[in-house]
Amino acid sequence: MTSAPQTRRVTIADVAREARTSTASVSYALNGRSGVSSATRERVLEVAARLGWSPASAARTLAGAGADTIGLVLAKDPRDLSVEPFYMQFIAGVEATLASRSMGLLLEVVPDAGAEADAIRRWHMSRRVDGVLLTDLLPDDPRISVVSQAGLPAVVVGDPSVAAGLTTVWTNDAEATRQAVEHLAALGHRRVTRVAAPRRYAYTAIRDDAFEQAARAAGLEHDIVRTDLSQDSGAAAARTVLSSPRAPTGLLFDNDVMAVVALTTAHELGLAVPGDVSIIAWDDSLLCRLVTPGLTALGHDVVALGAHAARRLLDVIDGAAPSTHQDATPTLRCRASTGRAPVEV
């Protein structure tokens, strides 16, 4: 419709000519450096604004400045990605931090951790990003060696034990797990089961250990069943566990989706929640609040976590030494899905 009126591209040279000065002065004026008279500075800023000029970021980057961009690669199937509320919350938090520094977030979704390492390598070589955020670390994750060899600023979101000395933002999953187990113990439950994430994630072992320790400390019978975090595997695990002879009366899930489907599974098996079985979810998304009965969950503020991680990454980019930072510990938000253990028959 409106046939674009050929907006010619404005360069620093145009601004310099129009302001009757050199490109150097324009550059200095714009970046607020000394070496320009305030009269010239005024004139340059006025002209720049009038012409609507902003420096080509490619040129800045080439000249040695940063790319004003941080990168986040996610190794996920796009379909799964859209189911997990975690990532959008995390990204939203990252954006909240970046907005204040007018930096951008470059996002890429790849099939696996190997491709993730490649993407980071490419980004670094092509200087598209000033730093990267790493999530979902595996033990001996290939990304670690890529960023440390390349000297690319990075922040690991996860336990320091797998971060090989990089800056880390982590949550105390062990403490959170303990809270959940103690909550069940306090309600009189004697048999509890953890429905867990795959072993390949670094955090899994941490939660596993904490679960076993806490259960032993409280004198509870305990067990761990493995899933792939999907709805189906959650439902299957719940069904198996709840129909076994000495079924547990307390279940702790490693995410919220599985906990929600377990509500339905329990219902199908004729078990009442929390009358016959109590359920605790990990990650307190909208889901937990909206289902009936509401799910007791270990909630943490993922948006804040993303903002925190991004802030630390900016520090590292600015030259901060590696350090570890603990984010808020997930807290138990009690709702209707947990209650007193049923009386033994």
Added chain:
Amino acid sequence: MTSAPQTRRVTIADVAREARTSTASVSYALNGRSGVSSATRERVLEVAARLGWSPASAARTLAGAGADTIGLVLAKDPRDLSVEPFYMQFIAGVEATLASRSMGLLLEVVPDAGAEADAIRRWHMSRRVDGVLLTDLLPDDPRISVVSQAGLPAVVVGDPSVAAGLTTVWTNDAEATRQAVEHLAALGHRRVTRVAAPRRYAYTAIRDDAFEQAARAAGLEHDIVRTDLSQDSGAAAARTVLSSPRAPTGLLFDNDVMAVVALTTAHELGLAVPGDVSIIAWDDSLLCRLVTPGLTALGHDVVALGAHAARRLLDVIDGAAPSTHQDATPTLRCRASTGRAPVEV
């Protein structure tokens, strides 16, 4: 731990030297252009691979190539963003398309449409993106004039009527609305209410009109109540509507979150779903499948929509003329929340 062994940055000159040729030949060889003997080409590719070199994208961009990046600006509060499943699904789809072309997605979250237009202007001036995706259009959206004046490739995700001649990917919301109304009518409902999004979104009017036409055509009493799409406003609307004297027996919500909270509201009012009132949601996320009773919903494949929109944007970047493309129409997925209308007393 591993004290970064100073990986020097590799440039095209390094590759040229190592391959005993000129930088020009390296460039030609890498980009598969003619003018290089296959022997030289082989050698260059081998060296490039060995040195792990990939061209600095800043330099390419400066030399006139594209930025290999598309932009997506969202005008949302980060907290809200993380609640709506739509965006993560959309982004996941976009990524699926971009992955095949090894392009990146630059994401920015800003408070309002004005800031959105600014961000797009900045991106364009600094040549950071080759094109942008526009979602949630307002009537007379400031972004439209920015992209058309700048001649920046863009694709509007929304109704062509507000896209001012830009390439558009849209879903037939009117037809979907009609389906939902006819479904309720077929079940014998005589009074239906639409719990709608704010007027400021362009799609709202389209759905409003379709709702009224379809209800009139089916001879139903009908009404529209306005919300801000939040949980709270959904609950309030449901409460008001359902406690009115001649309460409707069929409700059509403009998103899924409100429909889910309405289940709880109905329960609190002592109304059975679907015995006393039938509920239909718009956007069929996991939520609709996991609640009890399952929610009948107008579902569309948002991941596919994102992939489609990105594909069209790549076409526009490659020079395609503006055109409109209809994505799949949302279809009614019937679950337990809709049933025969209660018998009038």
Added chain:
DNA sequence: TTGTACGCGTTATCAC
């Protein structure tokens, strides 16, 4: 303050 070399690929031009 300003001229100018530099960063790094791309492409037009030229010599072989």
Added chain:
DNA sequence: GTGATAACGCGTACAA
């Protein structure tokens, strides 16, 4: 047809 030389794009930073 092959391959090399050089100009270009655009800001930055140092020397003059």
